[in-house]
Amino acid sequence: MTASRFLITLPIAPGTGPDPRAAAPLPPFVTDPRRGRYGPFDHLAEAGRAAEMAGFDGVVAPFTPEGEESLVTVAALLRQSRWLNGVAGFHPAVTTPVYAAKLSASLQRFSDGRLAWWPVVDLDPAVARAQGDFLEGPDRYARADEFLTVAKGVWRSEDYTYEGRFFQVLAGGFHGPLSGRPFPAVYLSGTSAEALDLSARHADVHVFETTDEAALDAGIAGLDARAAERGRAPARALRLRVLAREDGEEARAHARGLEGEALAGSYEEVAEALRGYAARGIGAFVLEARPHLEETYRLGEHLLPLLAEEFAHAD
Amino acid sequence: MPIDIYWRIGTHGDQRSLRNRLVSRGDWSPVVPGSIAPGLRGGRPDGYSHLDHMADVARASELSGFVGGLLPSFPFTDDPWAAAASLARETTTYRFMIAYQPGFLHPVQAARMSATLQSATGGRVVYNIISGGGGPAQLWWGDKVDHDDRYARTSEFLDVLKGVWEDGPFDYDGRFYRVEGARLPAHLAGQPFPEIYFSGSSPAAIEAAGRHADRYLSWLEPFPALAAKFDQVREHSAATGRTPRFAVRVDVLARETEEEAWEEIRRGWRHVDPARLTGPGATGDSVGWLRGQSFIDWPVRGFRELEAAPNVWGGFHLLRGGPAFGLVGSYRQVAARLDELIGLGVDAFVLAGVPHLEEAHRVGERVLPLLRGPVRTPVLTAKGNL
Numbered sequence: 068m069t070a071s072r073f074l075i076t077l078p079i080a081p082g083t084g085p086d087p088r089a090a091a092p093l094p095p096f097v098t099d100p101r102r103g104r105y106g107p108f109d110h111l112a113e114a115g116r117a118a119e120m121a122g123f124d125g126v127v128a129p130f131t132p133e134g135e136e137s138l139v140t141v142a143a144l145l146r147q148s149r150w151l152n153g154v155a156g157f158h159p160a161v162t163t164p165v166y167a168a169k170l171s172a173s174l175q176r177f178s179d180g181r182l183a184w185w186p187v188v189d190l191d192p193a194v195a196r197a198q199g200d201f202l203e204g205p206d207r208y209a210r211a212d213e214f215l216t217v218a219k220g221v222w223r224s225e226d227y228t229y230e231g232r233f234f235q236v237l238a239g240g241f242h243g244p245l246s247g248r249p250f251p252a253v254y255l256s257g258t259s260a261e262a263l264d265l266s267a268r269h270a271d272v273h274v275f276e277t278t279d280e281a282a283l284d285a286g287i288a289g290l291d292a293r294a295a296e297r298g299r300a301p302a303r304a305l306r307l308r309v310l311a312r313e314d315g316e317e318a319r320a321h322a323r324g325l326e327g328e329a330l331a332g333s334y335e336e337v338a339e340a341l342r343g344y345a346a347r348g349i350g351a352f353v354l355e356a357r358p359h360l361e362e363t364y365r366l367g368e369h370l371l372p373l374l375a376e377e378f379a380h381a382d
Numbered sequence: 383m384p385i386d387i388y389w390r391i392g393t394h395g396d397q398r399s400l401r402n403r404l405v406s407r408g409d410w411s412p413v414v415p416g417s418i419a420p421g422l423r424g425g426r427p428d429g430y431s432h433l434d435h436m437a438d439v440a441r442a443s444e445l446s447g448f449v450g451g452l453l454p455s456f457p458f459t460d461d462p463w464a465a466a467a468s469l470a471r472e473t474t475t476y477r478f479m480i481a482y483q484p485g486f487l488h489p490v491q492a493a494r495m496s497a498t499l500q501s502a503t504g505g506r507v508v509y510n511i512i513s514g515g516g517g518p519a520q521l522w523w524g525d526k527v528d529h530d531d532r533y534a535r536t537s538e539f540l541d542v543l544k545g546v547w548e549d550g551p552f553d554y555d556g557r558f559y560r561v562e563g564a565r566l567p568a569h570l571a572g573q574p575f576p577e578i579y580f581s582g583s584s585p586a587a588i589e590a591a592g593r594h595a596d597r598y599l600s601w602l603e604p605f606p607a608l609a610a611k612f613d614q615v616r617e618h619s620a621a622t623g624r625t626p627r628f629a630v631r632v633d634v635l636a637r638e639t640e641e642e643a644w645e646e647i648r649r650g651w652r653h654v655d656p657a658r659l660t661g662p663g664a665t666g667d668s669v670g671w672l673r674g675q676s677f678i679d680w681p682v683r684g685f686r687e688l689e690a691a692p693n694v695w696g697g698f699h700l701l702r703g704g705p706a707f708g709l710v711g712s713y714r715q716v717a718a719r720l721d722e723l724i725g726l727g728v729d730a731f732v733l734a735g736v737p738h739l740e741e742a743h744r745v746g747e748r749v750l751p752l753l754r755g756p757v758r759t760p761v762l763t764a765k766g767n768l
Contacts (some may be wrong), residue, residue, distance in 0.1 A: 145471070161488040176433070198491070
């Protein structure tokens with residue numbers, strides 16, 4: 068797996084920035100020269116290109132029923148980039164594991180191995196039911212475990228049979244050119260015992276979503292202990308929103324206009340905060356910044372260079 | 383009514399010709415000097431993937447006047463959703479006819495994938511709904527549902543997919559699917575629903591097609607058999623008040639003269655051992671395949687014995703992977719046969735030829751202009767999502 072240090076989140080959910088879908092309709096007497104030319108997907112494609120050009124290691128297309136489907140989105144963005152890794156968030160009950168693996172085997176072939184998965188297990192029950200999923204509680208983690216087991220099984224074995232509670236395969240397994248590529252890097256998140264157990268078994272990267280230092284330390288310790296029992300050591304990532312400007316005053320002035328929290332500061336202050344998380348064991352960052360296109364360029368030009376040395380790709 | 387003409391894309395590489403089954407495009411054979419996508423430069427892989435070749439075939443098809451292409455799906459092929467999403471932004475008028483089995487994707491997921499692709503392409507997604515050939519391949523996919531139930535599931539799948547697309551928030555409680563409050567994101571709603579090309583030859587398939595198909599897509603068969611099948615679909619459609627339309631998947635081997643065309647077949651036939659041709663026999667539960675084999679008088683020794691009707695040849699599967707029947711003849715003969723099919727009520731074709739890239743140009747230049755039926759010209763439309 069290529070280690071991705073810096074990933075940026077794509078503007079998948081609506082209302083995440085000044086993009087065409089968020090703009091108020093223009094009154095009829097105004098000529099909009101973009102009509103029919105600039106749509107939501109164009110905005111996503113631009114965000115993907117920006118991440119590639121600005122030197123990010125990857126993009127995350129989060130799972131959200133309110134936005135574009137992530138596998139389709141990532142496929143298009145991988146095709147228009149050379150270096151970018153694409154992390155596709157999806158609910159593992161919406162395809163069979165064989166089909167998810169099959170589709171992904173092609174994407175690995177097309178992108179020379181730059182696809183990653185982020186199966187999302189812990190969904191609000193109403194959201195899950197709208198996806199056709201009525202399973203609740205710890206069973207969801209049992210199903211996700213089967214999903215990943217079967218997907219990896221058909222990927223890595225030419226004759227694979229599995230009879231589980233949720234999925235089955237008889238004499239499955241990929242052959243010929245569909246076999247032999249690396250399985251997509253698996254991103255997982257969550258803080259429950261079941262979530263950490265699943266990560267211990269299957270994650271290449273576990274993504275924490277808290278900036279509270281005590282909670283982060285506890286989460287890392289829990290993950291590491293569970294993974295060590297299995298002889299595994301998933302990388303640890305932190306997802307956070309950033310607002311970096313030339314000086315801290317400017318950044319904090321902008322941050323006052325935001326809904327929700329963001330790590331706001333000068334480029335050097337934000338870099339220092341990320342170094343602090345790195346010292347606690349965080350090896351990768353899933354950043355969010357809006358508006359996407361502009362902030363992706365800004366972070367690529369101002370923040371990433373400050374961290375280039377300590378996060379130099381050692382592998 | 384203009385005729386929609388699609389061209390197939392090989393999702394498992396391609397041969398240089400029908401003369402030899404060796405796959406030299408895509409990496410289904412060892413990559414050696416002469417391989418294409420990936421090829422070798424100075425003894426090392428040149429960095430191109432099969433997708434790059436597929437992109438070239440898509441562009442050739444677009445340039446040659448086809449409205450789009452069929453992307454087939456089998457256990458050994460690249461995946462059509464992956465290919466369509468990858469190529470969405472590199473074509474302008476090309477419609478992606480995505481073959482898929484409803485059983486493997488939840489309809490809500492299929493709706494969001496399709497709406498995303500419609501947004502990315504300006505509405506160029508078309509479905510080829512297949513319900514599976516059964517047998518070991520079906521279990522390979524992890525699907526244990528039996529033949530007739532697969533069509534019942536397909537029918538439910540399309541009900542849910544359309545419900546989510548048109549009427550969200552949508553509730554459904556069926557045999558195979560259950561959803562509560564399913565809908566598309568607001569900014570992806572209102573896209574055109576993909577046209578449905580529906581495949582399957584059994585009574586269960588024909589009944590499901592009567593309910594759901596925009597076009598009933600059949601493999602090529604001798605014309606009277608095809609006409610009888612179309613009548614069955616019309617009958618089932620009448621019950622639901624729908625008027626069915628028909629499409630045929632046709633391999634073409636067309637040359638300046640008929641002799642030249644058969645000479646290509648003869649050269650390919652050198653690698654076929656007639657003693658090993660045994661007639662009907664299939665490992666799955668595909669009714670279409672058994673029908674195809676029933677049109678031939680077995681045993682067969684020479685390649686012309688597979689010509690079930692003038693220019694209708696049932697041996698393509700012996701020279702490349704895929705269905706048995708296609709048309710062999712001069713440009714004029716092939717165009718005349720296609721016109722006869724139009725006369726039976728066909729208003730769309732999925733054509734194919736080996737190799738797909740070069741033959742797209744040949745058929746576009748030499749056969750399509752001879753058709754009497756007006757052919758739909760691809761038109762660049764606005765992306766349609768504002």
